[in-house]
Amino acid sequence: MSGTRIVVLGAGIVGSACARELAAGGFEVLVVDRHRPAGATTAHGEGNVLVSDKGDGPELRLAQLSRRLWPEVLAELDADRVEWDPKGGIVVATTETGAADLAAFAAEQRAAGVAAEPLEAAELAAAEPHLTREVTAAYHYPEDAQVQPVAAATALLSAAMAAGARLRTGCEVTAAIVRGGRIAGVRTSRGDLHADAVVNACGPWAGAVSAALGAPVDVRPRRGEVLVTTPLPPTVFHKVYDADYVGAVGSSDAQLQTSAVVESTRGGTVLLGSSRRQVGFDDRIRPHVLSAIASRALRLFPCLADVPVMRAYGGFRPYVPDHLPVIGPDPRLPGLWHGTGHEGAGIGLSVGTARVLHDLIRGRAPDIDVDPFRVDRPGVLGAGGAK
Missing domain, CATH: 3.30.9.10 (D-Amino Acid Oxidase, subunit A, domain 2)
Known part of the structure; x- marks a missing residue:
C-alpha cells in the first residue's frame, strides 16, 4: 500500500501518533490542523499513561497494548525529551x-x-x-507512567515528518470530497486536499468534523x-x-x-x-x-x-456516551476512519490507537479485539458536535 495518500485530521497526540505509525509504514501522510500542533486538548492534560483507572474490559486491553508499545516508541523519540516517568x-x-x-x-x-x-x-x-x-x-x-504531553505529541509528529509526513496548519475542514461513494479527500479553508483515506483524530471536535464530512459520530x-x-x-x-x-x-x-x-x-x-x-x-x-x-x-x-x-x-x-473510544472504519463512508473519543485517556492510549488503526487500514488483525470500538455501535452514530 506504499504511496497510498492519507490525510490525518488533527495534530494532537492521537493524530500525531497515527501520522507517525502510518508514515513509518510507507503511507503518504498529510497532517491537517486548524490551529497548531498539540495546542488544544493535548496541551491541557496531565500526561497520564495509566492502567490503574480502567476496569477489566476493552479500554483496559487498549491501555495494556499502549503501555507495551510506549517503550518501543520512546526508543525512537528519546524518553528524556518527552519526560517519560514510569513512577507508578x-x-x-x-x-x-x-x-x-x-x-x-x-x-x-x-x-x-x-x-x-x-x-x-x-x-x-x-x-x-x-x-x-x-x-x-x-x-x-x-505500570502507571507520565509524559509531558506537548513534548510527547510534538516528538511523535517530528518522527512522522522524519518518515515523510507533511503538516498543514491553519486549515479548517468544511466538507468531504466524495467520489463513487468513497471519501476522496476533504475541502478546507485553504483548498481541497485529495486522499485515498482520511483519519478523523480531532478529539473533542471530532463530532463536529464528522458531521461536516457527512458521517456524524456522537463525540462531545x-x-x-x-x-x-x-x-x-x-x-x-x-x-x-x-x-x-x-x-x-x-x-x-x-x-x-x-x-x-x-x-x-x-x-x-x-x-x-x-x-x-x-x-x-x-x-x-x-x-x-x-x-x-x-x-x-x-x-x-x-x-x-x-x-x-x-x-x-x-x-x-x-x-462518548458509552465511555469507549471510537476507532476504525466508518461503514457509511468508505475511506473514512476515526480515532477519537478517548476522553482524558488520549495521551496514554495514543500509540495503541495508532497501531490498531494502522493494522486495520492494512487489513491486518490487531493484537486486541477492536469490535467494542467500532464506529457503528449503538450510541455512537448521532448528530455529533457540541450543542
Whole structure:
C-alpha cells in the first residue's frame, strides 16, 4: 500500500501518533490542523499513561497494548525529551466502603493481568511520606507512567515528518470530497486536499468534523481543569489519587464532578486535579470548580495547604456516551476512519490507537479485539458536535 495518500485530521497526540505509525509504514501522510500542533486538548492534560483507572474490559486491553508499545516508541523519540516517568501510581480509599470497593476493583484488574499491589500502612508511608494517614486501603500500580504531553505529541509528529509526513496548519475542514461513494479527500479553508483515506483524530471536535464530512459520530466536549503549584522540593512521588476518580471517569453525569488526583512534574510543580463537567465549548475558568479541586486534593495532601498555586488551566476532552473510544472504519463512508473519543485517556492510549488503526487500514488483525470500538455501535452514530 506504499504511496497510498492519507490525510490525518488533527495534530494532537492521537493524530500525531497515527501520522507517525502510518508514515513509518510507507503511507503518504498529510497532517491537517486548524490551529497548531498539540495546542488544544493535548496541551491541557496531565500526561497520564495509566492502567490503574480502567476496569477489566476493552479500554483496559487498549491501555495494556499502549503501555507495551510506549517503550518501543520512546526508543525512537528519546524518553528524556518527552519526560517519560514510569513512577507508578497509588490509589487510595479513605472510607471503609471505599476500601472494600477498591479491593474488589484491584482484584478484577489483577485477574486481567494488571499489577496491583496492596500496600500496608508502613509501606504507604514510606512511598508517600506526605500523604494523609486517614487511608483505609491503598494499592500500588507500578505500570502507571507520565509524559509531558506537548513534548510527547510534538516528538511523535517530528518522527512522522522524519518518515515523510507533511503538516498543514491553519486549515479548517468544511466538507468531504466524495467520489463513487468513497471519501476522496476533504475541502478546507485553504483548498481541497485529495486522499485515498482520511483519519478523523480531532478529539473533542471530532463530532463536529464528522458531521461536516457527512458521517456524524456522537463525540462531545467534556471539560476538565487542573491547578499547578509553584515548584516544591520532592513532595509527591507517584501519581496519587482517590478511588473516587474511577467513578468520575465512568460517570455520564453532566454536572460538575471532582476527585482528588495529585502528582508532581519533573520541574517540581505539583498538578492538582481533577474535574469533569459538560458545558459545551465554554472555556471560562470557574472559581468554584478550582476551589472544589483544591479541597479534594488537600484531603490527601494536607501539607499543600499553604503552597501557592501559580496557575490553573482547563481543556476539553472527547467524551462518548458509552465511555469507549471510537476507532476504525466508518461503514457509511468508505475511506473514512476515526480515532477519537478517548476522553482524558488520549495521551496514554495514543500509540495503541495508532497501531490498531494502522493494522486495520492494512487489513491486518490487531493484537486486541477492536469490535467494542467500532464506529457503528449503538450510541455512537448521532448528530455529533457540541450543542
